[in-house]
Structure formats: structure tokens, C-alpha cells
Amino acid sequence: MKQSDVHFINLRCENGDSRLDKLERLITKAGMDKIDFKGKFVAIKLHFGEPGNLAFLRPNYAATVVKMVQKLGGKPFLTDCNTLYVGGRKNALDHLDSAYKNGYMPYATGCHAIIADGLKGTDEVLVPVRNGEYVKEARIGRALMDADIVISLAHFKGHEGTGFGGALKNLGMGGGSRAGKMEMHSDGKPQVEADLCIGCGACIKVCAHDAPHITKGISWIDHDRCVGCGMCIGVCPTDAIQPGSSSSNDRLNCKISEYTQAICDGRPTFHINVVIDVSPFCDCHGDNDVAIVPDVGMFASFDPVALDRACVDAVNAQTPLAGSRLGGTKGDNLDNNHPQTNWRVGLEHAQKIGLGTQEYRLIEVR
Structure with a gap:
């Protein structure tokens, strides 16, 4: 199978070269500007952060992506869907309050935020899943499906149900309406x-x-x-x-891949993973544990499967941080973080259904 290009840039900032400068350089080298943005609505799918959690991506990263999209003639908006659980993002009003409290205000990011599945999480579109085995029609937030172009901007971290959260988790689970999230979680x-x-x-x-x-x-x-x-x-x-069984987590991973397939099919998509503050659990919690490995860098690709695999490999190549949940352990960091999960399943299924490939060529950007 042909390799996909994944671009990477480290976090070293010398002589006034900021992380945001490096992010702009990364996504330019990765070819995001090859997409025709002129006059197009562009959904930038991200996680606004659960109140109390401090591992989520700061709005400065989103503002950099927004500025580039606008420069290329696009009409960007930030978006996410409502959650199933009690917290600060279970309906659109609370969700926007949480986004604003965490700094995602229009004057900070340069564009508006829209909660994709509406006020109560019921504004959804049934989207056919090409090659779907577990899901035939995915329930996706309407605003996300109304967009002409989708950009995933994800914080890469550990996850208690899927092993890790990256582009697939950000789009597949994050893009599902409340009913869609229930469908994905229903086996566990x-x-x-x-x-x-x-x-x-x-x-x-x-x-x-x-x-x-x-x-x-x-x-x-x-x-x-x-x-x-x-x-x-x-x-x-x-x-x-x-969790009730590892097979339940396996099905969850497969459904997330199929939901991602539904979102990406038939339109341009681009994917960015920021591998910093790699917390052991999802950003959906109202708190966060210390990072399990050192900060790695930023990755970008047109292929979400290759992107996530490159980030997995990079995280597993790190020595766990002393004092963290993984301090003193050896071996596969993601396996050790959540032994009840198998992080490989979602990537394997995503490749099987034609979403992307795990074979990648890593290109470092200077």
C-alpha cells in the first residue's frame, strides 16, 4: 500500500520563532494551501475543553489555523458537538459558555464558534458510511456536514476507551450528535x-x-x-x-473510524495533531492528570490514519515521565496507560474501510 506523507515539526523555539510560527510553517509545508478555500465554509473541528481541564489546546493554535484559512479565502468556524454526560458541554448554551471561559472567543480566535448538533444535540444528519460494518448511517452534527471543507485540530492524548485520542477520535466521536455518541458507546x-x-x-x-x-x-x-x-x-x-469487556472497546474504536469515514467522504479534509500535555485521560474530564510522556511536537497530514499512527509511534518512543501515571514503566506506553484497550483496532479498521493507511513517510519541517 502506498505511504501517506505526515509532516512533523518539533517544539524548539529559538531566536523569536514561536510555536504558532512553527504551526503555520508546518501546515504550509504539509500542503493545506493546495485546497481551494475561496468562498468555502470551513469547519475547524476541535475540543473546546471541559471546564476545569487544563490539558486542552489553547485557542492560540486555532487562531493560527483560522488566520491561514481566511488568508486563503475561506470562511472558517470552530465547531464541536454536545456531550452525553453531565458537564459544561451538554447543550449548546453551556457548551459556548465553556468555550468562551476557556478563551475561544471570536476576538481571540478570529471567527465564530458553532455547536454542530444544535441546542440540545438533536440537530443531526444521517450520513451513509462507505464500507461500514458496524454503522450504516452515521448521525453527524448538521453544521459539520454543511461545511464544504473540514479541518481537524486535535490534542493528542491517552483515552480510557480507545487507548488514545487523535484525529479519528476528534472527528468520529466528536462529530457525532448526542444520539450518534450513544450509538458508538452502546456496546460497552x-x-x-x-x-x-x-x-x-x-x-x-x-x-x-x-x-x-x-x-x-x-x-x-x-x-x-x-x-x-x-x-x-x-x-x-x-x-x-x-469497561465490561475489551471487545466492547474494540467495537467502539471501529465505530469511531466509521463515523470519521462518514465525515470525511466526498470533500476536502486536512488533519493536525498537537502532541503536547499528553494526559492519560480524555480532555472531556473536568480535570487532568500530569502528562505521561514529554511533549513531542506537531504533526499534519491529509490522511488521518497515517497521522494518528505517526503520533502513536512518536508517543510510544518516549520514556515515561517520572511521577506520572506511567513513571517507571517500560514497553508500549499506550498499552500500559490503559491495558483494557487495544489502540491498534481503530487504525486497522480505518485502513480496512479505505479511510487511509497506517503506512507513512515522516517529513520533518525545519
Whole structure:
């Protein structure tokens, strides 16, 4: 299979050369300007950050991408879809409040933010999935599908359900409406290991579906109410809540790849991963643990599969940071971070359905 080009730039900033200068240089060298942006609506899909979390990408990165799109004649907007769980992004009003609090204001980024699936997360488009095995029609936020061009700007980090979060997670899970997210999560129902539970109630506070309960000081999860979003797994301070089975996570990864396929099919797309503050859990949590590996750099490609694979390889090549969740461990960093997941599955499935390839040529930008 033919290799895809993935461009990379490190984070060293000398003689007044800022990270934002380097980001602009990276995406120029990677060929984003080859896309015809003139008069086109451009969705820049990102994560605005859950309030309290400080690992999310600062708006300065988005502002750099916005400026370049505008310079090329495009009409950019920042976008994301609402969440399944209790938090600061479960409806469009709260979501925009959270975005503004985290600095994503129009005067800071240079463009407006639109919540793609509307006020209550119900404004969706049913999109056929080419070669879909698990999903025949993906439920995508309407504003994201109305765009002529899609740019993914993702913070690369660990993830409790998929092993890592990069371009595929940003687009596939992030681009799904609330019903779409429920469809992707529907196979996984977490379990509580009673001997580890301390009855703190953190799982109850984060659940939007009244699934966790505490009886005699021990939590348990009502699977009839649970939608499998996995937020309770991340907030549990003792790791008492675990995914129901690895096969559920495998199906989640495959569905995310198929949702990404639906979003990318039939129009120009471009993908950027910023590999800094590689937190062990998703940015959807209202807090973040320390990074598990050193900052690596920024990557860009037209191929989201090759891009994510290059970032995985770069993260796994790092020595874990002392004092982090992985301090002192050896081997595959993503496997060690979340042993219940298999990060390979989503990439393999994405390649199988024709979204991209894991074979890449890494080109370093100076």
C-alpha cells in the first residue's frame, strides 16, 4: 500500500520563532494551501475543553489555523458537538459558555464558534458510511456536514476507551450528535469491582443517565440506564469502575473510524495533531492528570490514519515521565496507560474501510 506523507515539526523555539510560527510553517509545508478555500465554509473541528481541564489546546493554535484559512479565502468556524454526560458541554448554551471561559472567543480566535448538533444535540444528519460494518448511517452534527471543507485540530492524548485520542477520535466521536455518541458507546457497559470501591459518589455526579447507584457503601451500575459513555471510568479515584469487556472497546474504536469515514467522504479534509500535555485521560474530564510522556511536537497530514499512527509511534518512543501515571514503566506506553484497550483496532479498521493507511513517510519541517 502506498505511504501517506505526515509532516512533523518539533517544539524548539529559538531566536523569536514561536510555536504558532512553527504551526503555520508546518501546515504550509504539509500542503493545506493546495485546497481551494475561496468562498468555502470551513469547519475547524476541535475540543473546546471541559471546564476545569487544563490539558486542552489553547485557542492560540486555532487562531493560527483560522488566520491561514481566511488568508486563503475561506470562511472558517470552530465547531464541536454536545456531550452525553453531565458537564459544561451538554447543550449548546453551556457548551459556548465553556468555550468562551476557556478563551475561544471570536476576538481571540478570529471567527465564530458553532455547536454542530444544535441546542440540545438533536440537530443531526444521517450520513451513509462507505464500507461500514458496524454503522450504516452515521448521525453527524448538521453544521459539520454543511461545511464544504473540514479541518481537524486535535490534542493528542491517552483515552480510557480507545487507548488514545487523535484525529479519528476528534472527528468520529466528536462529530457525532448526542444520539450518534450513544450509538458508538452502546456496546460497552462498565462494571464495578466492589473490593476497590470507596463509595465516594464521583460516578453518580458525572452520569447524565442516573445509572450509578450506591448501596451499602458500594457503587453499582444500572445497565438498563447506562449508555456506555465511560465517563465514570475516568473519574473513579480507585479504578474500581472498569469497561465490561475489551471487545466492547474494540467495537467502539471501529465505530469511531466509521463515523470519521462518514465525515470525511466526498470533500476536502486536512488533519493536525498537537502532541503536547499528553494526559492519560480524555480532555472531556473536568480535570487532568500530569502528562505521561514529554511533549513531542506537531504533526499534519491529509490522511488521518497515517497521522494518528505517526503520533502513536512518536508517543510510544518516549520514556515515561517520572511521577506520572506511567513513571517507571517500560514497553508500549499506550498499552500500559490503559491495558483494557487495544489502540491498534481503530487504525486497522480505518485502513480496512479505505479511510487511509497506517503506512507513512515522516517529513520533518525545519
